[in-house]
Amino acid sequence: MQIQSRAEMIKTKPIDCLHFIDGKYVPSKNEKTFVNINPATEEVMGTVAEGGKEEIALAVAAAKRAFEGSWRRMPAGERARIIRRIGDIILERKDELAALESFDTGKPYGLASSIDIPRAAYNFHFFADYMASIGTEAYQMDDVALNYAIRRPLGVVGLINPWNLPLLLMTWKLAPCLAAGNTAVLKPAEWTPMTATLLGEICKEAGVPDGVVNIVHGFGPDSAGAALTEHPDVCAISFTGETTTGKHIMTAAAKTLKRLSYELGGKNPNIIFADADLDEVIETTIKSSFINQGEVCLCGSRIYVERPLYDAFVERFTAKTKELIVGDPLDPNTTVGTLISEEHYNRVRSYVELAVEEGGVIETGGKRPEHLSTGYYLEPTIITGLTNDCRVVQEEIFGPVVTILPFDREEEVIKQANDTHYGLSATIWTNDLRRAHRVAAQIEAGIIWVNTWFLRDLRTPFGGMKQSGIGREGGMHSFEFYSELSNICIKL
Numbered sequence: 001m002q003i004q005s006r007a008e009m010i011k012t013k014p015i016d017c018l019h020f021i022d023g024k025y026v027p028s029k030n031e032k033t034f035v036n037i038n039p040a041t042e043e044v045m046g047t048v049a050e051g052g053k054e055e056i057a058l059a060v061a062a063a064k065r066a067f068e069g070s071w072r073r074m075p076a077g078e079r080a081r082i083i084r085r086i087g088d089i090i091l092e093r094k095d096e097l098a099a100l101e102s103f104d105t106g107k108p109y110g111l112a113s114s115i116d117i118p119r120a121a122y123n124f125h126f127f128a129d130y131m132a133s134i135g136t137e138a139y140q141m142d143d144v145a146l147n148y149a150i151r152r153p154l155g156v157v158g159l160i161n162p163w164n165l166p167l168l169l170m171t172w173k174l175a176p177c178l179a180a181g182n183t184a185v186l187k188p189a190e191w192t193p194m195t196a197t198l199l200g201e202i203c204k205e206a207g208v209p210d211g212v213v214n215i216v217h218g219f220g221p222d223s224a225g226a227a228l229t230e231h232p233d234v235c236a237i238s239f240t241g242e243t244t245t246g247k248h249i250m251t252a253a254a255k256t257l258k259r260l261s262y263e264l265g266g267k268n269p270n271i272i273f274a275d276a277d278l279d280e281v282i283e284t285t286i287k288s289s290f291i292n293q294g295e296v297c298l299c300g301s302r303i304y305v306e307r308p309l310y311d312a313f314v315e316r317f318t319a320k321t322k323e324l325i326v327g328d329p330l331d332p333n334t335t336v337g338t339l340i341s342e343e344h345y346n347r348v349r350s351y352v353e354l355a356v357e358e359g360g361v362i363e364t365g366g367k368r369p370e371h372l373s374t375g376y377y378l379e380p381t382i383i384t385g386l387t388n389d390c391r392v393v394q395e396e397i398f399g400p401v402v403t404i405l406p407f408d409r410e411e412e413v414i415k416q417a418n419d420t421h422y423g424l425s426a427t428i429w430t431n432d433l434r435r436a437h438r439v440a441a442q443i444e445a446g447i448i449w450v451n452t453w454f455l456r457d458l459r460t461p462f463g464g465m466k467q468s469g470i471g472r473e474g475g476m477h478s479f480e481f482y483s484e485l486s487n488i489c490i491k492l
């Protein structure tokens with residue numbers, strides 16, 4: 001059955017994407033567009049307006065007007081009600097959004113429907129509630145003076161978003177940005193424009209005033225992305241994506257001294273001690289290795305197993321991996337969909353070839369499934385026999401590819417886990433409570449899970465260290481980024 005005919009079953013069709021500026025859908029001034037490819041069919045499923053300097057200028061001007069207009073003066077309770085309503089409408093349109101997210105990314109429809117879209121709605125619900133509870137600080141200087149801090153919004157904020165969890169990550173930024181009273185210009189990833197486009201009308205329907213949320217499609221360099229990072233009226237940029245792109249944005253933003261929040265790349269260790277519960281480890285490690293085709297910055301792609309458990313783990317994990325179903329993202333039985341694009345597919349494939357050159361053993365996967373001649377499909381891949389200094393163990397692959405290395409001592413695996421210029425997340429499996437705390441405290445990562453993975457409390461600090469990011473978002477940390485504090489000292 002053709003993939004598109006399954007889409008009929010889901011009753012959603014791909015959409016052409018215009019910019020959303022000042023509350024209206026508009027094409028680029030120069031009418032330029034680019035094509036949107038469905039990664040499962042490799043066919044053009046629509047066109048996308050290609051924005052540049054001009055569209056960014058219009059969007060930032062609209063955001064500035066809206067900021068100076070009603071939005072920043074809106075009572076927090078009213079703003080919270082509108083933000084909560086955005087979450088409600090996302091849930092009302094879940095099936096449509098999940099289908100579009102699956103068309104754009106090639107991820108299984110079931111994953112978009114169960115994780116991506118509900119979490120996008122929750123991002124708004126969480127920050128609508130959280131904003132009511134935040135305070136600031138006050139200090140008495142004996143009977144001489146009283147100090148108290150007030151919190152103000154920044155103004156116009158640029159949000160630059162990745163293609164792996166498009167709506168989840170865009171709303172992870174937009175919700176607190178709005179809750180803090182800012183206005184926003186969003187630049188979706190060029191490969192995933194459709195749910196971002198719908199977010200415009202969803203915000204409008206929820207009561208967001210025109211100009212508060214603006215969406216401009218386009219590319220990075222010499223396009224909408226670059227223009228956003230250079231615009232003098234944009235006072236902050238929150239970016240999720242590759243470390244190299246982050247460095248380019250920092251250079252551009254320096255000229256106007258923009259505040260930056262970065263969640264960048266990762267090459268996350270998954271450390272499994274011999275005392276761990278193997279059934280539990282296997283079940284979760286299948287997810288932390290291959291969910292979303294391994295295209296999650298938090299995936300534990302470097303697996304380290306204590307030697308007594310190594311053979312049993314490799315055998316059981318490989319067998320379980322072979323049971324994963326690679327296929328049509330719209331098929332309810334599919335657990336692994338396509339990679340995002342031909343370019344990314346070739347890049348991930350090249351790492352599998354490199355692994356063999358570096359002496360690795362492909363325990364399973366590494367190829368296009370025979371029965372899938374069209375679409376950017378790659379089998380989940382397990383590689384053993386490498387050493388920690390191999391490029392395949394050091395470099396972010398961002399695909400369904402993991403390496404497994406044995407270790408003998410705690411000190412050794414901590415050293416190996418930290419031997420990377422990344423520092424985003426880590427997973428530790430052990431039932432030894434003291435060891436769990438001791439090892440976690442020594443792993444250089446911003447987010448560390450023990451006996452679980454991707455369990456998210458949105459109040460917690462979220463972000464990476466080293467080359468994996470700058471700053472934290474989540475709970476109060478988001479408000480720290482999306483607002484300014486002023487201390488007022490009153491002489492008594």
Ligand SMILES: O=C(O)C(=O)/C=C/C=C/O
Pocket residue numbers: 164165169172295296297298456462
């Ligand atoms: O769970 C989150 O809030 C989040 O930011 C996930 C990021 C995943 C990136 O690939």
